[in-house]
Amino acid sequence: MPEFKIVHDRPNCIGCGACAAVSPDFWEMSPTDGKSDLKGSVHKKEGDQTVEEELKIQDPQYKPNKEAADSCPVNVIHLFDSTGKKII
Ligand code: SF4
Numbered sequence: 001m002p003e004f005k006i007v008h009d010r011p012n013c014i015g016c017g018a019c020a021a022v023s024p025d026f027w028e029m030s031p032t033d034g035k036s037d038l039k040g041s042v043h044k045k046e047g048d049q050t051v052e053e054e055l056k057i058q059d060p061q062y063k064p065n066k067e068a069a070d071s072c073p074v075n076v077i078h079l080f081d082s083t084g085k086k087i088i
Pocket of ligand 1: 012013014015016017018019020035036068071072073074075076077
């Protein structure tokens with residue numbers, strides 16, 4: 001089964017809420033700073049700041065996350081296929 005990787009460039013998220021609106025099973029808005037979070041993701045940190053969130057997903061989970069990525073006005077949600085090729 002194909003596997004994909006989601007990468008959220010969290011520092012550049014403007015907190016518009018679109019991803020959480022179209023894909024609430026995977027995305028939620030942080031009550032702390034108003035940016036979105038990718039549920040269940042691994043947080044890459046520099047000091048106290050999360051610089052990237054990553055999550056591996058399977059084929060059935062691709063569509064809602066592609067919709068989230070397509071909805072992002074500042075293109076900070078990226079999807080990669082199993083070969084590492086960037087889809088968006
Ligand atoms: S759609 Fe993009 S800018 Fe808007 S909350 Fe989600 S990640 Fe942030």
